[in-house]
Amino acid sequence: MRITLRIWRQKSGEDKGGFVTYEMPDVSPDSSFLEMLDLLNEQLVHEGKEPVAFDHDCREGICGACSLMIDGVAHGPERATTACQLHMRHFRDGDRITVEPWRAKAFPVIKDLVVNRTAFDRIIQAGGYVSVNTGGAPDANALPIGKDAADDAFDAATCIGCGACVAMCPNASAMLFVGAKVTQLSRLPQGQPEREHRVTAMVEKMDEEGFGRCSNHYECEAACPKEISREVMRVLNREYLRAALTKE
Ligand code: SF4
Numbered sequence: 133m134r135i136t137l138r139i140w141r142q143k144s145g146e147d148k149g150g151f152v153t154y155e156m157p158d159v160s161p162d163s164s165f166l167e168m169l170d171l172l173n174e175q176l177v178h179e180g181k182e183p184v185a186f187d188h189d190c191r192e193g194i195c196g197a198c199s200l201m202i203d204g205v206a207h208g209p210e211r212a213t214t215a216c217q218l219h220m221r222h223f224r225d226g227d228r229i230t231v232e233p234w235r236a237k238a239f240p241v242i243k244d245l246v247v248n249r250t251a252f253d254r255i256i257q258a259g260g261y262v263s264v265n266t267g268g269a270p271d272a273n274a275l276p277i278g279k280d281a282a283d284d285a286f287d288a289a290t291c292i293g294c295g296a297c298v299a300m301c302p303n304a305s306a307m308l309f310v311g312a313k314v315t316q317l318s319r320l321p322q323g324q325p326e327r328e329h330r331v332t333a334m335v336e337k338m339d340e341e342g343f344g345r346c347s348n349h350y351e352c353e354a355a356c357p358k359e360i361s362r363e364v365m366r367v368l369n370r371e372y373l374r375a376a377l378t379k380e
Pocket residue numbers: 196290291292293294295296297298308309312352355356357358359360
């Protein structure tokens with residue numbers, strides 16, 4: 133396949149940045165999007181030029197590191213697919229593809245396509261955990277959990293923290309991400325002791341980090357590679373209100 137790439141290049145957070153066009157004359161339809169970028173970087177290194185910086189780790193759709201805006205869509209055109217799992221056969225020979233980093237105030241660009249997503253880590257540090265006493269592992273059946281609760285918690289737990297929801301939201305809201313974490317832990321017995329503190333602290337931190345509020349566009353749900361449902365934001369709002377009333 134012949135592909136023309138328009139890639140956002142930015143030396144650092146202070147640099148203004150801009151698009152640079154690259155021609156890729158021989159891309160295999162079987163290569164993944166990241167393998168295609170690897171090929172570009174090999175080409176650039178061979179020419180003595182600076183390779184394009186982009187984030188990746190597992191390349192299996194489970195770590196959430198790959199964060200590419202492809203033709204204006206977080207993770208590209210395939211539904212429920214991370215950028216690392218996207219294959220070039222989903223594009224056409226002769227396509228011109230624009231690749232950008234996530235765009236959000238809370239995710240500043242570090243270099244080229246790499247953004248700083250530690251704001252998510254700080255939200256998790258604020259309350260996205262359960263405190264447990266150490267000791268021997270309890271029996272697996274010592275703490276029965278109903279099927280509905282287990283299913284809800286598991287679905288929410290599939291969030292990989294990629295940030296696509298923030299990147300696609302016109303307000304850069306992190307409510308789908310925070311909603312997923314709050315839903316997961318509020319549905320499990322292990323999450324009960326810190327339930328009120330968790331939601332209050334995570335929402336406060338989310339605001340402090342500069343994420344916006346949901347305005348019901350639901351671009352987040354459409355872009356989420358793990359198909360996290362907007363329902364988690366309803367749970368987040370309910371949990372937040374519940375915590376506020378309990379405090380009263
Ligand atoms: S909710 Fe979806 S889009 Fe948002 S961080 Fe989690 S996996 Fe990524």
